[in-house]
Amino acid sequence: MERVNKIINMLENGQHNEALTEYNDVLQNGMPDEKFLLGEELYQYGFLEEAKSLIENLLETFPEEGELLVLLGEILVEAGEDEEAILVLEKISEYDANFGQSLLLLADLYQVQGLYEVCERKLLKAKELLPDEIIIDFALGELYSEQGEVTKALEAYEKVLKEENEIAGVNIDQRIADLLSVSGMFEEALVYYEKAMNEKLEINTLFGYGFTALQAGYYQTAIGKFTELKELDPEYHSLYLHLALAYEREGELENSLLTIQEGIKQDEFNKELFFLGGKIATQLGKAEAGEQYFREALALDPGFIEAALTLNKLFFLQERYEDIIDLITELDIKEDEEPQLLWDAAVSYQKLEKFSYALDKYESAYTFFKKNETFLQDYGYFLIEEGKSDRAAEIFKQLLNEDPTNGEYMDLLERLTGLKD
Incomplete structure (x- = not known):
């Protein structure tokens, strides 16, 4: 069509006013084929309103033409008018040659809306009509995977x-590999990742391969894949944490810490990197560096419970009981949300000889740890030191019920009840 080509050339050359004049002439006076072809072209070029007007004009003459309804549906979807697109596509008769295409478009729309059962019905109907169309099998795979x-x-x-x-x-090999990996079938997933890598080197595939190897316990393989990924794209932030973990599990702690340092340079707001850095530095005997990493993690997220508890353990080893109390006070974590903080505070106050505070924390923590033998021991011995023999006897009775042959508990309970008598 000569005028269609002329309009497209004008648009490509920036002659928008001239193109608009010609477009309006086609809209008002053009032949149906000319309008349809121009509508398709304008849709491809992103002129959605103009394309929509042309197709709607044609539908006034051919209201049941499936090809027109499908094209209008596609235009509406592209314009973000999903509800209108559904209304248009649902008009297409099941006897229309374009019915299968309409079902695929509708399935996409219903899937986006979370209407999975409707989406599945549309796809299965389309499969009946077009049994050889593998795009339908792919769409079903995507739907079932999402569910x-x-x-x-x-x-x-x-x-x-x-x-x-x-x-x-x-x-598709990567899709299957990702699905198997997410489902915990790591060994099976690795086979498909290998196939996918042989077909096309792609960084997300490489990450998935490394992550799955890490989960499967193939740490050297994971190290190799993540290192390859780092060389291809050093700004792929997610790789650093997992590469550091792979090094840790291989016992290569220095390499793990170096990887964490590299990762922090790329992503200074990744609290998990700082947390792992704290753990690795502590294992390497670098307690001061470890503390700093933990504090950085907590600065990023004051509610980071695991970092707080691990830092507390470090302080306990260093007998820094004031620091434990200060940390618990500063945290954006309520003690009843993480009862271990109550226990930590109780022991710390006890060590600092602030016994009334310690008793209050022990009593609060008891609600959560009444079945924990270690806690009950801590609590029971504290009560003995405080001269609260009745309550101490109750605690050691509880311990003896759990461990009836424990001679130490028997002796303590006998002594405590003897004191009472």
């Missing part, structure tokens, strides 16, 4: 894989 229906998703992806390794820009 966590692993077996169904794998079956759908395997059907695609019989025909194509890639569809809609997606590597």
Whole structure:
């Protein structure tokens, strides 16, 4: 169509006013084929309102034409008018040659809206009509994967894989590998990651391969894949934490700490990197550096419970009981949300000889640790030191019920009840 080509050339050359004049002439006076072709072209170029007007104009003459309704549906989807698109696409008759295409578009729309059962029905109907269309199997795989229906998703992806390794820009071996990995089937996933890597080197595939190898316990393989990824894209932030973990599990603590330092340079707001840095530095005997890493993690997230508890353990080893109390006071963590903080505070106050505070914390912690033998021992011995023999006897009775042959508990209980008599 000569005028269609002329309008497109004008648009490409920036002659928008001239193109608009020609467009309006086609809209008012053009032949149906000319309007349809121009509508398609304008849609591809992103002129959605103009394309929409042309197709709606045609539908006034051909209201049941499936090809027009599908194109209008696609335009509306691209414009973000999903509800309108659904209304248009639902008009297409099941006897129309374009019905299958409409079902695929509708399935996408319903999936986006979270209407998975409706989406599945549309796709299964489309599969009945177009049994050889592997794009439908792919869509079913995507749907079942999103729903966590692993077996169904794998079956759908395997059907695609019989025909194509890639569809809609997606590597199917990688899709299967990711699904198996998320489902905890790490050994099986590694086979598909290897296939995907042989087909195309892609950084997300490389990360998935490394992550799955790490989960499966193949730490050297994980180190190799993450290192390769780092060389390809040093700004791929997620790799550093997992590479550091792989080094740690291989016992290569210095390399682990170096990796953490590299990762922090790339992502200074990653609290997990700082936390792991604290653990690794402490294992290496670098207590001061470890403390600093833990404090950085808590500065990023004052509610980071694991970092707080681990830092407390370090302070206990160093007998820094005031620091434990200060840390607990500063945290954005309520003690009843993490009862271990109550226990930590109780022991710390006891060591600082602030016995009334210690008693208050022990009593609060008892609610959460009444079945914990170590806690009950701490609490019981504290009560003895404080001369609270009745309460201490109750605690050691509880301990003896759990461990009836424990001679130490028997002797203490006998002494405590004897004091009472």
